């Protein structure tokens with residue numbers, strides 16, 4: 354298994370995550386963040402900056418039908434379980450197109466679901482047809498490897514830290530399972546944008562909540578490596594995998610620019 358890139362605890366592999374994961378040793382990751390295909394590239398339209406745009410993200414996001422899509426989720430979720438440490442946790446993001454399938458796969462694979470988080474997007478695009486509610490959230494599932502796992506949860510940090518723009522988080526109150534996190538900041542698109550790039554602020558919260566300094570994090574669908582960029586900022590080690598080399602090249606550009614964006618990415 355050849356590395357595509359490695360520097361300062363930030364490593365990338367090019368290929369199908371199922372093949373790469375089968376070659377990775379068992380029980381090595383403290384945390385996995387997975388943002389798998391949502392399978393919503395069905396030729397529909399959405400609204401962006403006031404204009405109708407095609408929702409298609411790429412050939413990797415085309416559905417192969419419910420059964421095959423579910424089997425894919427089962428396969429990578431099981432492969433991740435093998436690679437996760439006994440006390441490790443996995444996060445999965447998705448919309449209704451994929452998240453129920455992933456949740457069922459987690460249950461079938463004997464993970465323990467710890468939380469489902471609603472990531473509220475206050476700046477969501479309007480619904481063009483005016484026949485549905487405006488989709489303005491994504492769901493994040495958080496699960497431990499099994500019922501016996503003693504998972505990491507940095508409760509004090511979640512409760513007491515300054516969560517900036519999140520108007521739903523009240524000072525000196527527990528962090529709830531609904532998070533208000535806005536869209537990508539301009540500097541996050543400096544080298545172009547992955548079609549489904551996650552905001553750094555979202556990964557900051559996930560990583561701080563469920564890992565400690567020095568921990569090893571995997572993202573099997575790394576895209577532009579938002580997870581890896583934030584992992585590195587926060588002193589965690591990172592392994593990312595993607596089937597498209599263009600996204601790994603974007604990841605490398607973002608990673609190498611990291612020292613220059615120190616001020617924008619505020620972390621303790």
Ligand SMILES: C[S@@+](CC[C@H](N)C(=O)[O-])C[C@H]1O[C@@H](n2cnc3c(N)ncnc32)[C@H](O)[C@@H]1O
Nearest residue numbers: 369370388413547550551574576577579595596
């Ligand atoms: C939803 S995007 C992830 C975006 C990422 N979270 C970010 O912030 O940039 C999913 C990614 O998975 C990749 N992908 C799809 N199928 C894959 C597979 N079988 N193995 C590895 N990567 C895959 C796609 O190329 C795409 O970049």
